[in-house]
Amino acid sequence: MEEHTSPNPAVVHTVPGPPELTEQISQSLDRQNSRLVSKHVADEVERNNKKYWDLFYKRNETRFFKDRNWTVNEFDEFMNEDVGTGVLLEVGCGVGNFIFPLLSWSNIRYIHACDISPRAIEFVKQNPLYNPDKMNAFPCDVTEDSILTEISHGSVDIATLIFVLSAIHPDKFAPVVANLFTLLRPGGIVLFRDYGLYDMAQLRFKPGHKISDKLYMRQDKTR
Structure with missing residues (x-):
């Protein structure tokens, strides 16, 4: 465990170290490494990342993911009177x-929502809770500059990446960060949640699904 002291000397953030690489975990990783996804x-x-996510939503529509009601407990930043109302x-x-x-408990003033799948965005707009006066949903690949034409630079208070980074090639993390930095206002924050290293979501992948270190594809070729 590492301790990082904040500018406030009364606050110490404890950051957990990497999980222990047990023999069982090593065996799972060795099985995955026995047959990697080919470069081709x-x-x-x-x-075809967009294509495969669009096909995913064509098959599953709005039935696959559950509503993320846990956010009220996980992200107290939304209670902040500054960024939490922006x-x-x-x-x-x-x-x-x-x-x-989020609409049922937060005081967020306006929401931009983007996804690489145009079909997913259509489902967002068809939701009875979608209010075009307070929401802007649009298809976009956040690894590209196109998102910068949709949103005013320096206007975003909170940006979220919920189980997103694990679906993006690590080589493209840098442009994602650069794009978000351009869109965030001074003092804005990024909230993210994703899979943990060596958790069951990673270890259950069988041979033929590992693309590279910490990057996997599912049977339907989504990541």
Whole structure:
């Protein structure tokens, strides 16, 4: 465990170290490494990322993910009188399982919501809770500059990445961070949640699904 002292000397943040690499975990990783995704398939998955997520939502519509009602307990930043009453950008909004529950308890003034799947965005707009006067849902690949044309620079108070980074190739993390930095106002914050290293979501993948270190694809070629 590492301790990081904040500017306030009364506050100490404890950051857990990496999980222990047990023999059982090593065996699971060795099985995955016995047959990696070929470069040809990995490149094809990268090129057609939008296509595979669109097909995912064509099959599952709004039924796959549950509403993320846990956010009220996990992200107390939304209770902050400054950023918690401002403008939210949700990256990778899917069909709205994060933003629509948020409406019932937060004081966010305006919501931008984007997803790489145009079909997912259509489901967001079809939701009875969608209010075009207070929401802007649009298809977008956050690894590209196109998001910068949709939102005023320096206008976002909170940006969220909920189970998004694990679906993006690590080589593209830098442009994602750069784009969000451009959109955030001074004092704005980024909230993210994702899978943990060596958790069951990672270890249950069988051979033929590992693209690279910490990057996997599912049977339907989504990541």
